[in-house]
Amino acid sequence: MNISAGQKPILIVGGTGKTGRRVAQRLAEQGLPLRIGSRNASPAFDWEQPETWAASLEGVCAAYITYYPDLAVSGAAEMVGDFIRLAVRKGVIRLVLLSGRGEPEAQHAEKLLQQSGADWTIVRASWFMQNFSESMMLEPIIAGTLALPADGVREPFIHADDIADVVTAALTDDRHIGQLYEVTGPRMLTFAQATAEIAKATGRNIDYLTITPAEFMQGLAAENVPDDIAALVNELFTVVLDGRNEYISNGVREALGRAPRDFSIFASETAATGIWEQRQ
Template sequence: MHMTTNPQNLILVTGATGTTGRRVAERLAARGVPTRSGSRNGRPPFDWADESTWPAVLDGVTAAYLVYYPDIVAPGAVETVERFARLAVRSGCRRLVLLSGRGEEAAQRAEQVVMDSGAEWTIVRSAFFAQNFSEKGFEDFIRAGVVALPAPEVGEPFVDADDIADVVTAALTEDGHTGQLYEVTGPRLMTFAEATAEIGAATGRDLEYHRITEAEFIAGLVAQGIPEETATVFAEIFGTVLDGRNAYLTNGVERALGRPPRDFTEYARDAAATGVWHA
């Protein structure tokens, strides 16, 4: 029996306004699945950093998608996810799907606490989102014509957020995904310089890629109004996961969905058509 046949199901989507959460919420709505938006502006509001918001948002929930903000490797994330997962199970939530990151020790500890929570679990361990270039701040670089990041010349299998959302939605609503760890990547390795060139081709523009230091990157984010602590977390991700440890492809999308992942070229073409990168 698919969970979706049961009208008593209520699915919580944390990070519901974010890159993957928004897409998961849209897919659940399209399937007619009752969904609660877990965000600071939600009703009831939800905040990872404010545990007093947790009981109300979990009330009546049977499954939940866990996206930790600002990132699963941020200080304190593992302990927070553990407390939330345990409360979820005590509150009657049977199924947990966690968004995790590749090659990160803290992320793997977070995966383990979800596995140990007593819930039916699925882990979606993700490569860098292709959508970082159009929805996560990198779009400002592209509009300006110069992408400046602290990323070394290492291949990364950028994964499309639509593929992630399809895997998560399947895990939340269908049987057969419990106890699965899906490591999801795109179909090929690309450096950030190559990805920038692909976007240039899709937009018909000459884009430059410059490697900068982590300190320069942090300073740039802080200038945009991002808190220094959060900016440092993002900078450290470049320093760890792009040292070559993740320069390989996996078949998580295919295992979960029975189809290959979308290619970066397709992503770049579709994003360019929206006008997001117009100077």
């Protein structure tokens, strides 16, 4: 049945993250009860502490599952599978999983969800546009030079608001049960082209440099990025971004009946916030 106000809460795992907080906002605007799954929430949720999972799942009717740091990491699917099985045992009816394109570990997690017996939906997303504004690429853009180990490979960057719209629909509308939506933006861009669009939107000179993976890892180490996170990011750039995802999918239109947001819209709207301006 469709989920509506007055029913049991919806759990948002990673409810303070890029997509999680947007989904939480949309559910709240609809007057739906929700529970944030994060380390600072009450009850607390921590992927690394499975003993915290049961309390977060208590009495919920549905859950949006995002895995930190990323479903691409080794062992992620097994952990997500354990969570899914616990959720089903706790009586959670609907599960929506955020997955990634071209990631074998993520696709293993997808299969575990499909076999779980829950009412499932999978949202398999391309790289987020918000990685340029809410993640590790923000500070280099502010500084005026973004240097990455990515040359000519193109990516159809997806707006986090589009992901949140699809996830919210999947959590609340029965029409999305049993669907796998592969969501991308409407255009493929290289990282250099994306950087140029941000520069145009801000009216600033922002350079893009292609560097080697070794140089990239050295830079992460200099910034004291934890080794496991650095290894993950390096793998995403050097393995997943090998051209396997150079295509556009229609998941947003399939789910919502409209086109996804273009990168130019993201760039202009984000530039207007001032977040990419150089600090004095």
